[in-house]
Amino acid sequence: MTPTCRACDRHVGLHRRGLCRTCHNLHAKTGTLHWFPPKPRTSRPAAARVQDFAELRGQGELRTVAAARIGVSTRTASRYAARIRKAAA
Numbered sequence: 587m588t589p590t591c592r593a594c595d596r597h598v599g600l601h602r603r604g605l606c607r608t609c610h611n612l613h614a615k616t617g618t619l620h621w622f623p624p625k626p627r628t629s630r631p632a633a634a635r636v637q638d639f640a641e642l643r644g645q646g647e648l649r650t651v652a653a654a655r656i657g658v659s660t661r662t663a664s665r666y667a668a669r670i671r672k673a674a675a
């Protein structure tokens with residue numbers, strides 16, 4: 587399904603802030619972009635996920651289990667582990 591522009595309701599490719607390029611340009615020009623605030627992020631920021639991961643690992647969870655519980659891949663978890671080791675060093 588094609589997304590719908592929040593301003594003109596046309597089914598178009600969206601540019602930013604849920605607006606099509608035409609509407610985004612228009613509102614940027616007229617200074618009314620703040621009428622369309624960007625959507626808040628749905629996921630926790632990476633720093634918070636690293637913290638959660640460190641906590642779970644501290645509780646003795648396996649890396650793969652900790653990764654699954656915070657909703658990241660094991661590859662990402664490995665990066666988090668490296669980041670934590672680096673921070674601790």
Ligand SMILES: [Zn+2]
Pocket residue numbers: 591592593594595596605606607608609610
């Ligand atoms: Zn539009």
